[in-house]
Amino acid sequence: MPRTHSQLPLSAPLAAERSGAAGLFRSVVAGAVALALTGCAVGPDYRPPKTVTPDEWHQLPQTGVRVESADAPLLAAWWTTLNDPQLNEFIERALADNKTVKQAYARVVQARAQRAVAGAGFWPNIGSSTSASRTKSQSSFNERGEAVSMVGENYSGGLSASWELDLFGGQRRSYEAAAAQLAAREADLRDVLVVLLGDVALSYVGVRTAQSRLDFAERNLEAQREALDITRWRATAGLTTVLDVESANTNYQQTRSQIPLLESSLVQNMNRLSVLTGQTPGALEASLQQRKPIPVAPVDVVAGVPADVLRRRPDIRSAERQLAAQTAQVGVATAALYPSLSLNGSISWQALKASDLLDGNRLERNGLTLSLPIFNGGALRQNINVQNALLDQALASYESVVLAAYEEVENALNAWTSEQRRHESLLEAVGSARRAAELALVQYNSGLVDFQTVLTADRQLISLEDSLAVSDGEMTSNLIRLYKALGGGWSVFPAATTGS
Template sequence: MVPCYQRLEKMQVMSSQWKSKKIAHWALLPVLSIMLMNLGCATVGPDYASPNLSAPEAWHAELEGGLRAKPVDPETLGHWWSVLNDPVLSSLISQAVVGNLDLKVARARVRQARANRRINQANWFPTMDAVGSFRKSRSSENSGSGTETDLSAVGFDAVWELDIFGGTRRSVEAATADLQAISEDLHDVLVTLLAEVALNYVEARTFQVRLAVAEQNLRAQQETYQLTSWRSQAGLTTDLAVQQAKYNLESTRSQIPTLRTGLEGAMNRIAVLLGRHPGALHKILEEPRPIPAARMEVTVGVPADTLRHRPDVRRAERQLAAQTARVGVAVAELYPKLTLLGSIGVESLTVSDLFVPGSRTYSFGPSISWPIFNAGAIRSNIEAQSALQEQALGEYEGTVLSALEEVENALVAYVQEQNRRQALAESAQAAKIAVQLAETQFEAGLIDFNNVLDAQRSLLTFQDQLAESQGTVTSNLIRLYKALGGGWTSLARAATQ
């Protein structure tokens, strides 16, 4: 079978020959129409093939601290926040899926993409218009009879452009891929939203724990300050020790406003993420609760599984597919377009005779258009669309690398923060014992008061860092689930409604 493009080249040669023989243009129309109807051409332009995922067989980071390379449990990954065993957090996430404004915008984009696809699909079918007109005219007395005439007409006009070379099919293909890409964008917004709600929730609980640590140390330092003042009045110590106890006390007091500011910001941020006014969730969140903690074992699978699951990678792949189809749309502009035209109706000089048999009118026939000269605009557009396809491929490959980088960094951060938390826990325990020993020895007159101050400052520092590290461990676990693309599968249907 002769390839389609070779038959088109032959048609172009024949057309040139006919023109050289000065054959009337109207005579070419039926001949070209018959030839086009019998071409049986396939859809022009490149057919899309999904690029091969270039991913390592295993993660580079050492899987320690409860990380396992076993296949990821879809149920756990879909509801990853449930491993934190915090009903308040679970409730906030459910509210965010309903009220978040970014999610509402993403839903609207999906609806827009669906409508755009229906618009492109409509080009497959003929269009029909109902028309009606009434015209009153009078001829000149100097050039005619000077009489008035009325003309009434009612009918239907139909136009159908046959998709011979697949331009419409490619446009529908592009619109379908666009819809899929925007749906993946909605999933990506969902993944980010769930992670942001959880991260800010953990941050709020961390600030509450740090506030409790600071207030507990503040009370202990107040007792030390009072004891030192009494000892100074009794002549058992100098005023220097009193002033040292005071600035240690006020230094701790100065940290509390900063922690309260951070807590307020985290709670307000959660409210905004849920689509509510700042301060709307204070009654729910102001009661202190411990920092959520998850079980130690976390399955992370292999890189290829993560890439297939992440919405941003899936979106980039669909964007590449859409742009590949647009190359075909541009290529189709090189070839002839065959349109079937028809109309049927009634026409009469009097309204009373409008619907009698003699008033019927009709016309039908094919119309063909073929771009002959456009200063290279069509081929330039093909080149531009092909360049955009190369860009989409590069963006897809870049998205794959960024996804792998995000997971690798999350794996390392989760493991290393656990090591840091363990060291801080031991430091805080040692500092607590040191404070007790320093206070006992100072009261016995065995050591200088500076040793008590140093021990108290160290205890506050280590306890504050330990609380912060506990929050960071949980936050890094959340970031790891986000990097794995967790959360969107279980709530995708609710998010699209």
Template sequence: MTKTPLACWAGIGLVAMTLAGCAVGPDYATPGQLLPGQWGNAPKTTKPLDAARLGGWWKKLGDRRLNEIVERAVAGNLDVASAKARIREARATRRQAIGALLPQIDGQGSATRSRSSAATSSSGTNITSNLYQAGFDASFELDLFGANYRNVEATTYGVDAADEDLRATLLTLIGDVATNYTEARGAQARIALARRTAASQRETEKLTRNRFTAGTASALDVERAAAQAATTEAAIPTLEASYAQSLHQLGILTGEAPTALAGLLGSGGPIPAARGTPPAGIPADVLVNRPDVRRAERQLAQATAKIGQAEAALYPSVSLTGKISTTALKTGDLAKNSSIGWSFGPTLSVPIFNGGELRAAVEVAEAQRDQSDAALRLAVLTALQDVENSLVNLAKERQRAGKLSAAATSYREAARLSRTLYQSGAASFLDVLDAERSLYSAEDTLLQSRVTATSNFVALNKALGGGWDRPVEVERKRVVDTNTGPHLRAAY
């Protein structure tokens, strides 16, 4: 008698294996993308870009402090921590979906002690008895039309999308760190320039006062010199505030206090710069190298699988249930042949009338799939735009920086000549003020251009899909719960 249920379950397994290949709904296929063959603003090439060449791009800036901050940001950034948690969530959701493909078995047991009164007893005496029961309940839904299979497929794509989301988060993080670090160094350089210029202008003011005392300069010249020095000094607090904002943002990006990196950056340093331009490859590379594009593609695949899951609800479903139980008056009599009972059988459920709810659910899934398809195509176009814009911006800003450097050199010589001529009486004081003002403006604009050029270099690497190229630990939880087993409830 005990062998019969096992044979039945073996038959059930055979039926399930026979029907396992059936599914409804569309099978996902990666959509084709109509892309240009060449970049419009890069050297012509037909060779795809090796993604390995994009890894660790920030190291080309040659700044070890930047490298250190990137490492700290990857380890401590809170957006990265959230992305890691989303991966764990996606993986757990997939395991849940897989569980629906397997039989569900529950064990149960009970022990009852009862007493019947003499008035109801055939023997005319009070009777006390025990009743023990134990058994297993099992159920198994035959995935006839692939609803559970489509769910596993959808959650598998969801895991892939979560992986790409982490890569996209890291790409954005590293770009933000590099940009804010560059802006912080640019602010420091501009502060130093303003202080040097203000000190020089104060020297000019002192020279003018001496000439005024000697009767060779006017009081107007003295006041003009003082006003120009004060104007330059007035720019310093604004630049210091700009530096502080970049510093604070770097602290937040590393997951630390806003001023945590003050000691690391406080000693100053050059503005990071890279001479070369990263290879752009061909436009089709963005489909492979951009994690946001890959994430959008996986989300489209997930939405497609959910259509089949919704459509399967339109068809009949069959579940197999079974039970094995044993009942005895004594625990020693449990599991004996005479006390064992069993039952099993199929349950058929056929949707007959639901007011169009199930069909509407399919249409909802189809509409969501179309939204994901549009999101993918937009992500591709946005990626192409990002690369083209970054290529142009980097090239043109470097050209601009070259012209600004030449202008600053000329203004530097003009300032030197005007001061020499003024001291010899061959030039007016207005010429000196104009030359110093122009020199400061040219040098300050040149520093801003260098910051912009490096920021454009960062943007181009981001647009091409360059990011973190080493494994990231995602299974380690940031919050570790304790005392999670059975325990006394806390009083509130």
């Protein structure tokens, strides 16, 4: 069976009268401590990765985007630019009660405790023990033949201490890894906040978009119902045919069939918003029942240069800290190849009476324990290979997160500017479609066109008005996605998570 370590104990009791041996031991201890304090930490030292960063955004529009400092207040609290008090209220409620935020904060608390555990390895372990025993035995008989019992008591107490010296930096690397993991968990909490703020705003805009689409659909449905009634009256008077009546009814029922889908979308967004704010589905239905317009996106957007994204986005920060933690783990694995040295000592007292314990027999013991890895089937070196492979994975993950962040910002910039152009065209198209529908109805009543012309104009108007409502929501939603991609809101912390 392979042995993993060779224990070479150097401990021996030192009596007070053996001052020469005691002096030698103190010299050895002092030298070992000095070596531990000045010893090097094996393994690679962490250096931040060199990341290729573009000088400017590829899709940066000519107007509408202001390149400002990464700490611009407008970017830190971007949702306030939508000027919607109810959205601000939902944001505050989500920060206070969202369950994902609470989970992320609990992970920070856990990582903070794990760092403290790693830091405890620098200090000695000190313990104490006490014991008391009483024995009773029948050893003989007296002259009268009565049994004579002997009672004995024994009391002992002591202190013990041990301290593993960090000769080759294994403990230091463990602490570095724990500290980096804590920073990663804090960055994860910030990332949860960025995602949460964006999701709350997107769900709120989804509610208002569904309501806007319902307004258009219900208004068009009422107009089509009136047109159907007129067509039926004209058919009864012999002014038109049953074909026109059936066509009008088809148009009416088609619009009517869209309303349940829009109502379902409205309920889903309400439920999503309820859950994001830490409430049960349906809890916000009453407060959102009153229909309000879609929040209007501002004309200008605050954005920094690509290098700002590296500093601002918490998911990039988390990946970088994970890389630092894994670098330290390589040092931990490397330190296992080297000897370890521990100081240990104890002092104990023994007495036959509890009151005499401190004045009883005293025994002191001090020593060194040296552990040498001799043979373990190559497990220690293979573990270094494992940690180096994990380091390569962490580096690739960091680079992937950086590229994905740049891609997300570029796509968000493009979507925001493209939707602006689309929205302008839809506004003009809806205006023309409304005039065309009105003109078609007038000409039909005058007998100049057939009913199919009216139906075609109505269908175009309904489709364009619905597209415009969707575009209104997309304009604001794309702005939200852009601020989310830029890392806006990462510095916002709810009161429940600001403890140290």
